[in-house]
Amino acid sequence: MIQLKAQYKKILSDYILNQNESNLYIGQNLIKQLIQKNLTPEDVIGIHKQAIEEIYEDLPESISHAYDFLIEVMVHFGLKVKEHQFLLVKQEEMRIEMDVAAKIQNLLLETTIPTPGLLDIGMVSIPKRKMNGDYVHFLHDDENYLGVAVTDVVGKGVPAALCMSMVKYGLDTLGYANSNPSYVLEVLNKIIEKSVDDSMFVSLFYGRYNLNNDIFTWASAGHEPALFYKAKENTFYDLESKGLLLGILPEIKYVQHDVKLEKDDFLVLMTDGVTDFRKLEEFDSRGYIKQLAVSYSRLNAQQMCEEIYKDLERLQDFNLDDDFTIVIIKK
DSSP states (O other): OHHHHHHHHHHHHHHHHHOOHHHHHHHHHTHHHHHHTTOOHHHHHHHHHHHHHHHOTTOOHHHHHHHHHHHHHHHHHHHHHHHHHHHHHHHHHHHHHHHHHHHHHHHHTOOOOOOOTTOEEEEEEEOSSSSOSEEEEEEEETTTEEEEEEEEEESOHHHHHHHHHHHHHHHHHHOOTTSOHHHHHHHHHHHHHHHSOTTOEEEEEEEEEETTTTEEEEEEESOOOEEEEETTTTEEEEEOOOOOOBTSOSSOOOOOEEEEOOTTOEEEEEOHHHHOOTTSTTOOHHHHHHHHHHHTTTSOHHHHHHHHHHHHHHHTTTOOSSOEEEEEEEO
């Protein structure tokens, strides 16, 4: 260390006398030795202070105090830098974990849109962040029934994704699209109530479409009401159905309802991320969505979903407040 201090003093003294690029370059190369000695920034300032005091024997005491102040500042600066670097490392680790979790979620919860008979089905599901708190699940049973579940988990991130996997597990265990929606919700409620944390709740709209008679039967567990467009009347009906969120109480009964679709009728199933316009006070979001749906009704179901998404995204300056999921089923 004594040799290093002497070397630093010599380089500093030469630079003060000549102030040329060669001396500066020699000083820069000394950094390698300082790093190898595991010196901190305050140690380097201490070496610099000692060298200055030896070069200028009549150095004012105030300058020495200024260096002492700088050393104390650099001690705390170094601590903050280390803390910042630690947080950056943790943030990067979390980013990598979230990327992996998102890929696993996409793989486990991948949704295939069926193409049954005379029905036209479209879907758009866009997460607010990497992990999607919404989920759509289809069941198609031997050309007789189509089941569709639109789900929204109260919560975000990995816990929401794990909860969503329980919903998928429950729907897969049912296995048949002809199950009554009320029964489906009761089974899922028991699974979720037993399997997930008390802070996690799930809203779910489940519908069963009878492909033989075009009867759509639905039930809801605290979910955003779907829309039913009656083409002959050019009128929308809200598919209301009161039911408690899944996962709150184990023994809950859910009521189901029926509606019949005719040619050019369609259903709009969605999560509350579609209707939630927090930045627009007193805005009739459901009324606006109805207008959009009618204006795009000449398109196929997938195009309708995409155009509605684009319109609502523009309306909110391309910054949606929540996960966005919409499903349209046209007769």
